[in-house]
Amino acid sequence: MELQMTIIFIFFLIVSSADVQLKSHQLGIKGGSITFPDPLENGLLIFERSSIAEVKDKKIDIFEEPYKDRLLWNNKTGLFTIRGLKQKDSGAYGIDPKKGLSSIIYHKITVYESVAAPAVETLNVSTESCSFLCLVTKTEETTLLWYKDEEIINQSSSALSLPLTVHRHDVTSSYRCVAANPAENKTLHVDVRNICVELNSGSKSDLNTRRYMIIIPIVLAVIVILVALFIRWFVLNHKKSTIQTQVNRYSDVVYSYVHINADRCSQGRNLPDSSEPDEHPGLRLVYYKLMGQHPLSPPETDDHVYDQTTNFPHA
Numbered sequence: 001m002e003l004q005m006t007i008i009f010i011f012f013l014i015v016s017s018a019d020v021q022l023k024s025h026q027l028g029i030k031g032g033s034i035t036f037p038d039p040l041e042n043g044l045l046i047f048e049r050s051s052i053a054e055v056k057d058k059k060i061d062i063f064e065e066p067y068k069d070r071l072l073w074n075n076k077t078g079l080f081t082i083r084g085l086k087q088k089d090s091g092a093y094g095i096d097p098k099k100g101l102s103s104i105i106y107h108k109i110t111v112y113e114s115v116a117a118p119a120v121e122t123l124n125v126s127t128e129s130c131s132f133l134c135l136v137t138k139t140e141e142t143t144l145l146w147y148k149d150e151e152i153i154n155q156s157s158s159a160l161s162l163p164l165t166v167h168r169h170d171v172t173s174s175y176r177c178v179a180a181n182p183a184e185n186k187t188l189h190v191d192v193r194n195i196c197v198e199l200n201s202g203s204k205s206d207l208n209t210r211r212y213m214i215i216i217p218i219v220l221a222v223i224v225i226l227v228a229l230f231i232r233w234f235v236l237n238h239k240k241s242t243i244q245t246q247v248n249r250y251s252d253v254v255y256s257y258v259h260i261n262a263d264r265c266s267q268g269r270n271l272p273d274s275s276e277p278d279e280h281p282g283l284r285l286v287y288y289k290l291m292g293q294h295p296l297s298p299p300e301t302d303d304h305v306y307d308q309t310t311n312f313p314h315a
Contacts, residue, residue, distance in 0.1 A: 039078025
């Protein structure tokens with residue numbers, strides 16, 4: 001008889017297990033809270049096959065003492081909430097509307113310790129690289145990760161610290177240290193540009209050098225162009241001055257008519273006396289025979305003696 005009862009009980013457990021519907025797996029943090037997503041108007045809340053509360057006539061009756069002050073039921077939404085989570089609250093909870101085993105919906109809960117906040121320690125700073133350590137005080141179910149922008153560049157699920165080295169060409173990227181478990185994570189952003197002063201100054205120096213390499217040739221080219229324009233202006237101005245001097249020199253020539261005596265031979269005897277005051281001091285009279293028609297020659301005269309006064313100095 002006992003053997004038959006045992007077989008029946010085992011068969012019942014197998015059938016019951018086959019009918020269990022595990023709808024969700026929720027992750028909680030110690031001290032936090034979890035709300036089950038399925039409402040219950042009338043029926044039981046089960047934990048590990050034991051009834052811990054019953055809802056009837058819009059009221060809740062809690063059977064288990066550990067849930068007396070932590071289990072809540074909302075009479076408007078019909079949802080259960082467990083607050084002040086403890087790690088021993090981890091397990092499978094069933095919402096049983098008392099409509100048969102197949103109607104029970106199970107939700108699994110896993111409660112984790114809260115993640116320790118990470119800290120960052122600077123190890124070494126130089127003009128070439130900068131080294132850091134990401135630290136936590138405990139590693140139970142905690143993973144450490146280093147992020148560069150949105151990429152994971154280093155991680156560990158067992159160590160208390162995780163190193164990172166930043167090189168000069170990566171100084172402008174964004175870095176953060178993350179401590180995480182399946183339920184939550186905590187992040188600490190690292191301002192590399194302010195912490196690694198020497199590395200940042202070296203990067204700025206390189207940037208300034210590249211700027212100078214671009215600016216200096218441009219400045220030199222502008223100077224060369226300005227010098228070439230000045231030389232061209234100077235040459236043109238000098239030419240213009242020389243031409244103007246020559247024009248002014250020949251503009252001093254004065255033309256005048258001479259009186260021709262009937263007797264050519266007496267022409268030379270009637271020359272002005274050099275002892276008389278000269279109207280143009282420093283000038284000299286030059287006479288020559290006109291060939292052809294001159295603009296200043298008297299009309300209807302074949303041969304005339306023309307007087308040209310120039311600015312040649314006296315001998």
